[in-house]
Amino acid sequence: MLISSQFDSGNIEVVKADDASDIRLNIRKDNQSDFYQWFHFRVSGVEDTPCKFTIENAGGAAYVDGWKDYKVCASYDRESWFRIDTMFDGETLTWAFTPDQDFVYFAYFAPYSMERHADLISEAAQSPLVRTSVLGHTLDGQDMDLIELGYGPEGRKKIWLQARQHPGESMAEWWMEGALDYLLDMDNPVARKLLDKAHFYIVPNMNPDGSVRGHLRTNAAGANLNREWNIATMDRSPEVYLVREKMAEVGCDFHMDVHGDEGLPYNFIAGFEGIPSLKKKQTELIEKYQNILEKLSPDFQQEHGYDEDEPGKADLSMCTNYVAETHGCLAMTLEMPFKDNADMPDPDYGWSPERCRHLARACMDTLHRMIDDL
Amino acid sequence: MLISSQFDSGNIEVVKADDASDIRLNIRKDNQSDFYQWFHFRVSGVEDTPCKFTIENAGGAAYVDGWKDYKVCASYDRESWFRIDTMFDGETLTWAFTPDQDFVYFAYFAPYSMERHADLISEAAQSPLVRTSVLGHTLDGQDMDLIELGYGPEGRKKIWLQARQHPGESMAEWWMEGALDYLLDMDNPVARKLLDKAHFYIVPNMNPDGSVRGHLRTNAAGANLNREWNIATMDRSPEVYLVREKMAEVGCDFHMDVHGDEGLPYNFIAGFEGIPSLKKKQTELIEKYQNILEKLSPDFQQEHGYDEDEPGKADLSMCTNYVAETHGCLAMTLEMPFKDNADMPDPDYGWSPERCRHLARACMDTLHRMIDDL
Amino acid sequence: MLISSQFDSGNIEVVKADDASDIRLNIRKDNQSDFYQWFHFRVSGVEDTPCKFTIENAGGAAYVDGWKDYKVCASYDRESWFRIDTMFDGETLTWAFTPDQDFVYFAYFAPYSMERHADLISEAAQSPLVRTSVLGHTLDGQDMDLIELGYGPEGRKKIWLQARQHPGESMAEWWMEGALDYLLDMDNPVARKLLDKAHFYIVPNMNPDGSVRGHLRTNAAGANLNREWNIATMDRSPEVYLVREKMAEVGCDFHMDVHGDEGLPYNFIAGFEGIPSLKKKQTELIEKYQNILEKLSPDFQQEHGYDEDEPGKADLSMCTNYVAETHGCLAMTLEMPFKDNADMPDPDYGWSPERCRHLARACMDTLHRMIDDL
Amino acid sequence: MLISSQFDSGNIEVVKADDASDIRLNIRKDNQSDFYQWFHFRVSGVEDTPCKFTIENAGGAAYVDGWKDYKVCASYDRESWFRIDTMFDGETLTWAFTPDQDFVYFAYFAPYSMERHADLISEAAQSPLVRTSVLGHTLDGQDMDLIELGYGPEGRKKIWLQARQHPGESMAEWWMEGALDYLLDMDNPVARKLLDKAHFYIVPNMNPDGSVRGHLRTNAAGANLNREWNIATMDRSPEVYLVREKMAEVGCDFHMDVHGDEGLPYNFIAGFEGIPSLKKKQTELIEKYQNILEKLSPDFQQEHGYDEDEPGKADLSMCTNYVAETHGCLAMTLEMPFKDNADMPDPDYGWSPERCRHLARACMDTLHRMIDDL
Numbered sequence A, B, C, D: 001m002l003i004s005s006q007f008d009s010g011n012i013e014v015v016k017a018d019d020a021s022d023i024r025l026n027i028r029k030d031n032q033s034d035f036y037q038w039f040h041f042r043v044s045g046v047e048d049t050p051c052k053f054t055i056e057n058a059g060g061a062a063y064v065d066g067w068k069d070y071k072v073c074a075s076y077d078r079e080s081w082f083r084i085d086t087m088f089d090g091e092t093l094t095w096a097f098t099p100d101q102d103f104v105y106f107a108y109f110a111p112y113s114m115e116r117h118a119d120l121i122s123e124a125a126q127s128p129l130v131r132t133s134v135l136g137h138t139l140d141g142q143d144m145d146l147i148e149l150g151y152g153p154e155g156r157k158k159i160w161l162q163a164r165q166h167p168g169e170s171m172a173e174w175w176m177e178g179a180l181d182y183l184l185d186m187d188n189p190v191a192r193k194l195l196d197k198a199h200f201y202i203v204p205n206m207n208p209d210g211s212v213r214g215h216l217r218t219n220a221a222g223a224n225l226n227r228e229w230n231i232a233t234m235d236r237s238p239e240v241y242l243v244r245e246k247m248a249e250v251g252c253d254f255h256m257d258v259h260g261d262e263g264l265p266y267n268f269i270a271g272f273e274g275i276p277s278l279k280k281k282q283t284e285l286i287e288k289y290q291n292i293l294e295k296l297s298p299d300f301q302q303e304h305g306y307d308e309d310e311p312g313k314a315d316l317s318m319c320t321n322y323v324a325e326t327h328g329c330l331a332m333t334l335e336m337p338f339k340d341n342a343d344m345p346d347p348d349y350g351w352s353p354e355r356c357r358h359l360a361r362a363c364m365d366t367l368h369r370m371i372d373d374l
């Protein structure tokens, strides 16, 4: 039996792998950080072998409630990621599995590699509707890709979509694939209307370094990018700095920051209710957005979510608060589950890339309904 | 130069084809009928040859206003059907075209062959969600295919979708492809919710004989099926008889009859306001359906459409009236254009198969929003 | 239970279908002919129903030895045609089957529809290497399509490939798909070399009328096209007349006529050894072709085949004899089995469309090896 | 303008990039080695900008004659790699290009990423014919993947195929894709015959570490794996050690080591004529293999190639010599060009992934012809 994680977004440390019935692992911390929870590895030499996996340091992970009712993602073909029953005892995470073939991959969620990201950018760039650019480099020297679409006369709404500040939240980039496919389909009347009225700025991956490195939450320097918006520098958080400055240059009328939530088994939106300059229109818009999205997508709901900030107490280092405060516009954090949507559970696949894509389409439909209100 | 139409849904008669610059054609009447307007033919031996086509009997076609602002559909590859500028002088329809290759196809609208229909049924049948059946035979001996999905406990809503009573309205079956793809995608939360609550009865092609024969409006016996619902017999209109009896057996809570309209360059819905037993709830439901659909799809509108029947004056031989009267439910006729949606024109492709599919998805989204009201 | 065959290449007559355990059928004769053996039909309403099918008039079919060790082809999805154990008692052909779904198709061999033929022509026409033309019309008014490739300077070899003189031999058109795919792949060095040296004339379907009509051997007028080459007229056999005249115009250095054989479970080649003007070079070439092909494709052999004609006794109404005699070139009839290749049997699928494609590629490889000898 | 190479197989160092008309670059050396020649980078911010690229240290690269008549590979979509005119003055390599879009990729040859490698293994593993295993880990901790197919009774020939000892020779893994596709197609009679008689051991990538690192010739420790076969250790060259030991365990009747050659614009085979134990049969077999392959593939030739070793002077650290000596079998090095096949030049794409696949199929056809001789 061999275990490897030396690939894009790989993360595991082997404590003991001499006995398939008692494989003991640790998740590696994000570089220069104490955060950890993302894992992604391959086990080989295990065909028809009853295996038991234990992640020993699960109890110290960033979001311990993320393990409750969690089911690990597994794949033979790297395309279909099915779920396996998993137990958490407060300290260790364990699952048993007897593979049908020599090897199997496990991950916290269906991974989205930087090779796939490069294909996403390249494919979008072939569309006559699209212009791409590179805003600058990350600390590891990777490109910060920006996709723009909806070119036209002045006065159009500036729509920002960004994903994966937290690199382990790969569902956010699956969502981006769905949004891009939907917007680039010129037979789609919703896309045509949106592109008539709006100029889109899309950052499909805010954290390429953390993505390759198999991080949960931070960039190469250990910075949690969603705590950097009012302090970002090229030295520590160029990813945020570059996007923030571009936004300052071109403006922003709508901002959606796409995330995954480790704990809550629901799709929900978090707002900016604690920002100092909160305007009534902003509050009305975010309520309207959620109300429409809830009607359009049975996978979205408003019952479960984060506690609201008290007035004036918003943390302006966070993207949604920063953008809502700075640009006075509608901004929001979309959270999708690592686990499943408990309102419409899928015991075989849980929350999945394809479901992310569907939610993205519903989000674009919702935006279409509100584009004139922004 | 050679002209042929001896294939599925082919229809043309050559008056004169000895001079590419003056090709003269007639459309053949539907069998045992005076209706005609559908055409579909292939011209070969015309590479780099300036051709001019004249349909001499266009002025006597079923819907003369259908030719106003109409652009003929053309294809080299039988997949992509582009539009060509076309003129109508009140009597003849003419267009000029210089093909890039030896042959080109022309048609009134992108054709949908019975071979493709058979593939549609076969593919749907592979889904574990689906059961298919054959209700009986047409006059020419073809199968009347029914697709059912949404099996489950009693009490679920009975949703009927049917298309192509008028066989030349091929857009209606492209719409059906879109609806089926959407409903059979089990990662789609709207489909999952609908299939939880509803049992679908889908007839993708109500008129196989007219389809193969290249008819505009009638079946093999010259019957306009949408004038047969209260008088259908196995001898003259088995297509309607078989579907009507199945509906009587299993019930109907929602009925959508999908059509194309020759004249109006819009998508719209026609109702049943003239039926004797009209209920207020029925009226409210159809208004609600249209209001929601209009918000969801920029390709749908309520400004342009048919005149309403006077109270009690509905023609009960028509499907929507018949079903609304007989089953007391929401029923409607969805009309799509042969030309284009004038509110969102596409000069290159006009109204197209892909746009039909998008409209179908919006119709299913609308149904999802109203399923509990039915 | 319902049985239908009112579709492209459909052929069956129902004697009795009131009892699934004893369904009695006849094959319809080719129009104006006594030949029959091709069948193709759909049975519906039979999910989980043990069915037994009997073709009562099998004993009178054109090639009775075709039923010996034959296994009927069946398909749910119209793409994958699997085989079912079948019995022949000298008079009737019977098989038992319990379908998993509501309907199943049966056929003598995997059908190749005229819609697919039209797609084949249209797709080939998109290649910059190809020019298509229509030689004229069949008796039913269908197009006789010709594909040419390999344009270039004078002096190149004229290579003719034609298939499906006998329309029920659908394997011949599957072979054509394989040959075309291979020749049109410009990364394929064999194709590049061939197109440098040869001009191809390809007739993928010699008998469109018989194909649509569900015939085994004849055209719409009951003519066996492979007995018309020295007597063809536009009145009775325009398919042969048009091709023969084109060949007379442009010449022929190599001719392959692709067929299926009902009886022999092997791939083999028949020649022209009885033609009056037989040249030693012709004999050497056909032997060389077979020797090379046998080495390249394990699916080809030389042990089993037709008896040779006695010297001078060749029937010049047959294509291969006619072409070899008239053009003094290498000509041959390639025969593929309806059953299977007994040297490499596949109990699940028998001889199949995909295997036809592989054989076509090996035939093109063989041609490449001999192109300079022609 | 930004230049990046921080991705799989990326390799470039920017000397100066402040002026698009004079971009100056160096290729980075392989780790712990003086070899360099592979490059792969992305330039962005250059839409419609005339760019000139100069690789300053080209003159010191491993194979200077590789730059003569070389044309750089470029791609917008990472799938299609077209060629650009390139000049070499003995010291620097230069090319000019004005991109149509914001970014373009350049590489020495079409790259083959480890993500694609992982997909190749995963896809093969889905075949019922295949078993995969991991032989051990590289120095960087990557898996050494082995694919086996052709399971069956004892006595079958042991066929080894391996590629990419030199990681910059990505054409070798494109060849592997072609070989695997061909062998796994069970409708292919050649594959069926081969799998009846042979057990295949396939190592699609001998040097994963060098591949990711963007090396030309060495592994992570700077070892040229094709100089390690008689001295390999787990410390310095585990890739060779692991494969060599597996081969010792199971045996070898045929070995093909797939490479690319920087200088010669031809496909050719190098043998083992200098090994001490050279047998006449070995010499005959390699001559036969080349003779057959030359007939089957116009892309293969025997005129151009490496000088032969003098008798007994073979370097047994090289794979082909080592295997031929140790196993007494047919072994060979297949070399494909980085440039093009000068006998069949393609000015647009040069030698390409698709052409590698075709050559692989011809190699398997050749093997089929000789399998009984081994």
Ligand SMILES: [Ca+2]
Residues within 6 Å of the ligand: A166, A169, A259, A260, A261
């Ligand atoms: Ca997050």
Ligand SMILES: [Ca+2]
Residues within 6 Å of the ligand: B166, B169, B259, B260, B261
């Ligand atoms: Ca209508």
Ligand SMILES: [Ca+2]
Residues within 6 Å of the ligand: C166, C169, C259, C260, C261
């Ligand atoms: Ca025949």
Ligand SMILES: [Ca+2]
Residues within 6 Å of the ligand: D166, D169, D259, D260, D261
């Ligand atoms: Ca090499």
